[in-house]
Amino acid sequence: MTRLCHLDDLPEGGARGFEVPGLACKVIVVRRGGRVHGWRDFCPHYRGGTPMAWKRDAYLNGAGDHIACHAHGAWFDIETGACVQGPCLGKRLIRVPLIVDEAGAVRLRPGEERR
Amino acid sequence: MQIIGPDSLVFGVDDVPACHEFLTAYGLDAHDYTPEKGGHFLSLDGTGLEIRRRDDPSLPPALKTGNMLRMQVLGVVDEAALEAVAAELGKDRQVLRLADGSLRTQDDQGFELSFRVTTRRQLDLPAEKVNAPGDFGRKPNQIGVWQEMPTKPRTLSHVVLFVPDIEPALAFYRDRLGFRVTDTFIGTGPFLRPQANPDHHTHFFIRTPPYMQGCEHLAFHMGGPTELMLAGGKMIKAGFESFWGPGRHKFGSNWFWYFKSPLGCNVEFDADMDTHDDDWVPRETPMGAEAAQAFLFQHRDKWAPSGGPKPGH
Numbered sequence: 193m194t195r196l197c198h199l200d201d202l203p204e205g206g207a208r209g210f211e212v213p214g215l216a217c218k219v220i221v222v223r224r225g226g227r228v229h230g231w232r233d234f235c236p237h238y239r240g241g242t243p244m245a246w247k248r249d250a251y252l253n254g255a256g257d258h259i260a261c262h263a264h265g266a267w268f269d270i271e272t273g274a275c276v277q278g279p280c281l282g283k284r285l286i287r288v289p290l291i292v293d294e295a296g297a298v299r300l301r302p303g304e305e306r307r
Numbered sequence: 308m309q310i311i312g313p314d315s316l317v318f319g320v321d322d323v324p325a326c327h328e329f330l331t332a333y334g335l336d337a338h339d340y341t342p343e344k345g346g347h348f349l350s351l352d353g354t355g356l357e358i359r360r361r362d363d364p365s366l367p368p369a370l371k372t373g374n375m376l377r378m379q380v381l382g383v384v385d386e387a388a389l390e391a392v393a394a395e396l397g398k399d400r401q402v403l404r405l406a407d408g409s410l411r412t413q414d415d416q417g418f419e420l421s422f423r424v425t426t427r428r429q430l431d432l433p434a435e436k437v438n439a440p441g442d443f444g445r446k447p448n449q450i451g452v453w454q455e456m457p458t459k460p461r462t463l464s465h466v467v468l469f470v471p472d473i474e475p476a477l478a479f480y481r482d483r484l485g486f487r488v489t490d491t492f493i494g495t496g497p498f499l500r501p502q503a504n505p506d507h508h509t510h511f512f513i514r515t516p517p518y519m520q521g522c523e524h525l526a527f528h529m530g531g532p533t534e535l536m537l538a539g540g541k542m543i544k545a546g547f548e549s550f551w552g553p554g555r556h557k558f559g560s561n562w563f564w565y566f567k568s569p570l571g572c573n574v575e576f577d578a579d580m581d582t583h584d585d586d587w588v589p590r591e592t593p594m595g596a597e598a599a600q601a602f603l604f605q606h607r608d609k610w611a612p613s614g615g616p617k618p619g620h
């Protein structure tokens with residue numbers, strides 16, 4: 193079960209990207225409202241997907257209330273992954289199921305590494 | 308119409324300090340900047356970007372799509388050229404003359420436009436020179452690269468727009484403002500150059516649905532491919548993220564390296580673009596990876612073939 197980080201490494205309202213062996217893109221982890229959400233760092237604007245941050249871990253818009261692709265400004269709902277504004281309207285991010293164990297370690301759900 | 312091209316692009320953003328961090332790392336100089344109000348980010352000839360908060364009341368209205376581009380300021384050669392623009396556009400739309408002498412209007416897609424007598428300075432800087440057998444661009448003892456050589460963007464080169472209605476957009480810039488079509492990606496859109504600028508393009512339009520209208524990318528000219536590579540490499544090293552490049556486009560021949568940005572569009576370094584005059588015969592080809600570039604690289608960390616077994620072992 194690939195461990196991404198500890199909850200303590202994720203400030204509330206913050207986002208981070210993690211390389212995962214075997215996955216073609218990073219996994220974005222956003223902590224919000226006491227929950228963590230995992231998304232593939234693949235903007236669905238173009239076929240194949242492209243990474244979205246403008247610098248390392250800079251995945252959120254200015255208000256911190258949406259995941260943003262900083263190539264053309266698409267905004268995605270942090271909880272559902274649905275695009276709410278910009279080039280990806282009608283498309284959504286691909287969820288990466290996460291597990292937070294009792295010790296606070298954030299892990300990929302077993303099997304996700306191979307997808 | 309004696310239009311030169313964009314003097315300034317105005318953005319209303321949701322994170323002004325992030326834009327400051329990005330644009331100064333990119334090599335622009337901040338002028339009259341505060342984190343609360345934003346400011347200007349200028350290249351060597353004085354052209355550049357104006358960054359304000361999204362809710363700044365001094366800005367023209369925002370596009371409905373959420374794209375952060377608020378206005379293009381197009382420079383013209385002189386007062387007579389400004390009069391010509393006012394007379395032509397005044398035929399079918401409101402053209403305001405502001406206190407600073409500039410004109411304000413909209414194109415047919417609702418992109419805000421300002422026209423002014425250009426404030427750009429004439430640059431007196433050498434281009435990157437190349438040595439080759441038969442033609443030595445550099446004098447003896449003049450070296451071609453050093454790690455700390457200056458890599459400052461020289462001038463605002465072009466803006467690329469997502470445009471829902473290409474035909475009327477093209478008609479406006481070509482037939483009303485006198486832009487020349489230099490080349491076209493069939494199914495995507497035209498590259499345009501204004502009459503008072505020989506650059507292959509100051510504008511390129513990409514056909515999109517209405518919900519995408521806005522700025523796709525903007526670019527500044529560098530002194531040459533070496534400057535472009537060094538500048539992009541510094542961005543990568545500082546943690547900024549490449550979108551596309553480095554590589555070299557076919558149409559326009561310009562080297563490119565695009566970076567994602569907190570302006571909600573890509574910001575490109577370009578270098579060594581073709582120039583044209585009215586003898587040029589425009590080309591057409593379908594857009595695709597093959598047509599979009601002559602070659603494409605991806606950055607990697609510095610490496611050297613060293614550290615293997617010692618000689619004799």
Ligand code: FES
Pocket residue numbers: 235236237238242261262263264265266278279280
């Ligand atoms: S690549 Fe993400 S919005 Fe265009």
Ligand SMILES: [Fe+2]
Pocket residue numbers: 465467524525526563575577
């Ligand atoms: Fe470009």
